[in-house]
Amino acid sequence: MATKKKTEAAPAGSPGRKLFEYAPAPESRAAAGELASSYGHYIGGEFVESSGKEALKTVDPSTEQVLAEVAQGTDEDVDRAVKAARAAFAGWSALPGAERGKYLFRIARIIQERSRELAVLESIDNGKPIRETRDVDLPLVAAHFFYYAGWADKLEFAGYGSDPRPVGVAAQVIPWNFPLLMLAWKIAPALATGNTVVLKPAETTPLTALRFAEICRQAGLPRGVVNIVTGDGRTGAALTGHPGVDKVAFTGSTEVGRAIARTLAGSRTKLSLELGGKAANIVFDDAPVDQAVEGIVDGIFFNQGHVCCAGSRLLVQESVHDEVIDALKRRMQTLRVGDPLDKNTDVGAINSAAQLARIRELTDAGEAEGAERWAPACELPTSGYWFPPTVFTGVSATHRVAREEIFGPVLSVLTFRTPEEAVAKANNTPYGLSAGIWTEKGSRILWMASRLRAGVVWSNTFNKFDPTSPFGGYKESGYGREGGRHGLEAYLDV
Template identity: 85%
Template sequence: MAKKKNTEEPVTEKRGALFEYAPAPESPAAAGDIATSYGHFIGGEFVDSSGSEALKTVNPATEQVLAEFAQGTDEDVERAVAAARKAFTDWSALPGSERAKYLFRIARIIQERSRELAVLESIDNGKPIRETRDVDLPLVAAHFFYYAGWADKLDYAGFGANPKPLGVAGQVIPWNFPLLMLAWKIAPALATGNTVVLKPAETTPLTALRFAEICRQAGLPKGVVNIVTGDGRTGAALTAHPDVNKVAFTGSTPVGRAIAKQLAGTRKKLSLELGGKAANIVFDDAPIDQAVEGIVNGIFFNQGHVCCAGSRLLVQESVQDELLDALKRRMATLRVGDPLDKNTDIGAINSAEQLARITALTEAGEAEGAERWSPACELPGTGFWFKPTLFTGVSQAHRIAQEEIFGPVLSVLTFRTPDEAVAKANNTPYGLSAGIWTEKGSRILWMADKLKAGVIWANTFNKFDPTSPFGGYKESGYGREGGRHGLEAYLDV
């Protein structure tokens, strides 16, 4: 009998069509009404700026202007600090259990409005909705819940009997985790009885201003939280203000260094959480597939806009080829595109300026002889985008191995022995974080003792919890945020 001709396509050719993801967009309308212009939040009210200059915030995925907001002046900062100073007397006198009620209320409102806040964060920042919805917002609420629990237990925090608040805290936060960095700073400050003047980043002010609405909704006493928008000029006026008792800054190392010089010789308490160039170290006994997921999460989460990103991969020579093959296959599955699509893995770069920096440093990597690789992917025609990128043949002298790129770019180096891995991992001016991948618990402990980093993950990466302190050494700053340790920065001990 004649053999029937097989007219079906091979399964390998069908697979791509079978597993295509249909668009799953979140509605931008869920973000609620975005005003055409915003002033400051001072003394419990939204007020106009004393100046006429306005800045614009844009959607990084579309370059569409979302809103105008005020450029804070010295006079605006003066008003905000005065409001915080006036509120401090009554707020600090409240029993901790009463302050806790406000923090609990804020946490619950954040949970209730989490979809709205997650969408607004994605629109203003460019990060995927899957991250804002599943990572950022749950952590924001968790930090307020956690520090609400500490508010009436400060005597037992290990900082002596009857610790006192410092006064007015001036806080300056970055654009990579706008609402989460706000929570990291405001929650412990309020729990310990301080009042706050906060300046959000000039490219991502919208969720901070929406948080001001939440403060009003929670009935927080007027002046306890004040928000003044603007660029670096506003931040400099806030950190320099003579009636600010505590300065907390998260951002770039150059700006942190300038703030430290500015505050030298004053009695202000200072904490700095700055840049990083973390090593993600993979030994030959590590589970390759698990390590690959950790590497991808370490550098491509939030477009690489993470101070503790695992931007340097140190892989043991004997498994380099196997690991890189698996990593490239995994990178080829990453979806770059609309941040509001629930299938998106990598969203938009936050700004044109940041995109230009990433581009310049990757071009420097190629010029210095490193080999660049990116998976095939089509980038949108408008907005700020960058493909997930891998560099091999990187030496410790390359700029891409030493400078913080703050983008989805991974530099690969190799090592032979644990001692060599430690030496290469520590060969950086930064000391914020590191990752270790191995099946040997003794090696994890030995490495952790040798690595000069404030946060070290073992067989995982980018895991955060409000009960755990976070911070760095060397040019990554000083002081800790999160956990019991995060209280100390806001107490006179």
């Protein structure tokens, strides 16, 4: 049914099948706290005005209502932030690891205490369902700070030498799909290893990063250790190309990642990139179909498909193709699309008008190239940016929907006959971020995983994250790892 309020009481065709209404269960917008009409930057422990006059509007994707204005960071703003981080570096890096860890533990606890506020604010600014920000994003944000707080006084045992040293000032640019979680992935290991930070959040989702600046003040973090400069790609380019930074960490599009790599080529600045993906989710004929379908749905419709490691290419063994697709369509009919703050919502709003246009362009191309498009009957809200969960069958490897990252709730289905063919089709992409394998044979899982060119391979699950586990890709999905012990290396002079 895929409406905002209805779902199936039982699978289609089962006895006693009936529809029932879900009572709305909205989270209060007031829980996000009061928003200022405009924000400047957070530099040297203070909120400061931008040196420029230009401002950007951040909107609620589900209503198109303006939430606040944020400053468009200038070269001068970036320079001030880098200098503040440099001034703070000597004192912060000289602290014993146990003392740095105390600050990270304090930040983690404050995040837990303010998790409802942050979850609501993230849903309003990003468009993702509150049940995801509440049950996935915020617990992982706190967990990353807890995890790296534990590493702060154990760096000599991390495998990077007996006396590992921080690299200095880290420039960090994060995307709009997981604003607060990507912040945690980058800031937590940087601070644990003794670095200072200048972070630029995405222009469409800056509000939780600015709220995190308040948390830094609440935790008593020394001035200048964390600095946040808002703005669009111009600000990001000024930051990543600044001669005063020692390390650049970027998560975003492959195109921008290439540009950053070109800028830093030949310099001594360390670089890690986590870029795009076009992951294969591979279902064999012995896989439990219902379990696999849940993994398929979670792999592509979680966070509206705004996931770099989304399982956007479904590879199904030919003998079970019809059974899997029929089950998948039945499951898609139960997805609820609508208000991100409703706790019943499964699929929220697309983050921006620009992203919605990109999704529409590629799905129209899929139809024009001959793939068969299907989406459940779906009552979409009349305001905001929305796109129904969609699946394409009859897809060829040459179709754009099978090659290009759509970054939306759109699944392309291809078939295979043998494990060798599955590997060949899965690896037939310029990306290499993630993959999924669905089979009951452990030997087949190991055989496949050793041949798939992907940084993360999930078996009989998908989109499972843990701060102790490294994450990153190959080829045009970038290089370097975030998370786990491996995530420390990017911020150590080794």
